[in-house]
Amino acid sequence: MSSAELELKLEVINKITELKEIRVIREIKKLLDFELDENAFVLSKQQENRIADARREYENGEISSDDEVNKEIDQWLKEK
Known part of the structure; x- marks a missing residue:
């Protein structure tokens, strides 16, 4: 990891520690949980195919x- 990337991480961490609104903190946590969950998108073979x-x-x-598609649906509905 480059020094610029490390500095960016530290900047984000510092800003998070300054947050007062719990709603924003929860949203950040949700985003991090999603990004770090390695099993978030485990697809079946059928889904992959x-x-x-x-x-x-x-x-x-x-x-x-x-x-x-909408035109086809409209036409189909008119035929019913």
């Missing part, structure tokens, strides 16, 4: 815009 499929679809242009 679906994400890979979605990325391939996106790369191949096999996607629809929000407007296109």
